[in-house]
Amino acid sequence: MKIKVNLLVASSLVVFAFSCSKNEYYEKEFARIENEKKISLKAGQSKPDFFGVANKIRNEIAIISGKNAEDVLLESHLVNDLGLVDLDLEDVFIFCEREFDIEFEDQEKDKISTVNDLVNFCYKTVLETVDVYPPGTDPQYPYPWNPDPQDPQDPQNPQNPQNPGYGGIDPNPNFAKIKEHLKDKPFALIPNIPCDIIKKWIATAKFTVDQSTLWRIKYVENVIKPGNDNSYLINVQNINSAYSSVVNMDYFPITINKMPKINGQILTPDQFLEYIRKDINKFVDTKYSEFEPYRYSGVDDTNLWNSGNPKNAIVSIDIKGPDNASVIVSNYSNTGWTFTTIYEPKYGQHPVSGNRDFGYVKNQNGSYTFYTRGVDRLTTVDAVILGKASEFFTGKAYPFQQADALWTSFQKITTDFVNKNGGNAGIAQQEIHRPDWSLVKDVIDGKRPLSSLSTDCKN
16 A cells, blocks of 8 residues: 655655664664555655656666657657667666666556657656655665664653653654654765865855946946936846755866967966856857857947956856846956856846856866856746756756756867867866755855765864
């Protein structure tokens, strides 16, 4: 029998499975309850995420068929369009069974001919399962549950009046008791992201524009609409005011062991960073986004963007899909710059709110790491809904995943450029973390330690 349990959580993302430890009795009891209720801990909501189910299936079919994910459409016929043979189909069914904890009968397999048939079967089958996990948990890792015998409310404690005669052990804990016990414990086993990256992410999240940027915004407002009624014509999109409960934290680095040579001259790191900035479209795949200086209603930031100090230049971004947007250069030095998302009258609001850094650092071995690092959240509920719909119907995830593709292309194109121009470079490991914003905000505000975000942090 499958029993539904509703748990409201701030985040609705992906599959998560609990695992208990350091208490044999509760470990067995939790496993018993888990098995009885067939819990598919997926998205922190009472129903599984339809778009999530569909895209997992489409991505797996793409891998098995050797096609691009965007070519695996809902209407695609598994055999006629995608070329899957019997063994391929069996691999797809096995994947779905393992991923969604379901089973296919032979007669059910015979009814499935399109991607849509498969998605609908999997989705309807898992609708009866429960989605429960605390906000901010990472679905890849088991939950380290450690009952506290010093807590008078803990079932392990013999002094707990609710458990007389059991030596402090509840002989038949229900799921509500277990959830109550878990609520104040650490979230998931947190990824082992280098603590230095965590610290830089926190700094990026905390960064706010200075007065000179606010003055520039006021100046541009007066150019676009002279007079006294132009307030808030342009404004900075603060990450704290965004909608989504999840925050994107990403880092896309490139290691350069030998700087490239341009026009017969080996560039310094400063020179190469400027070269990238002034010709940024040359270093990204513009099918995802294309950058240009802001031009609108008497404002033209071409000269400022291309100058030796582009601080406060506004840059427009032609984002593939329905949303274009703009950012402002809110910080600049010879080792890097920062884009901050803004609302402005040409394109309206940016789909995400936050900051993105570009820069380089010198490593102890003499090499250099060039990078982009972003921290942002979806701006509105519309962006969240549109993101799901866009990813599902087009195969092009939006906007976090599309940004991932953009900055992955930055890594590859920059590395190739260096290697083709007499230098030596390699793509370094990406770090992408999307925890619950409330957890990150607590770290920013000093309410939680850095170790809440990575096991590599010791405080």
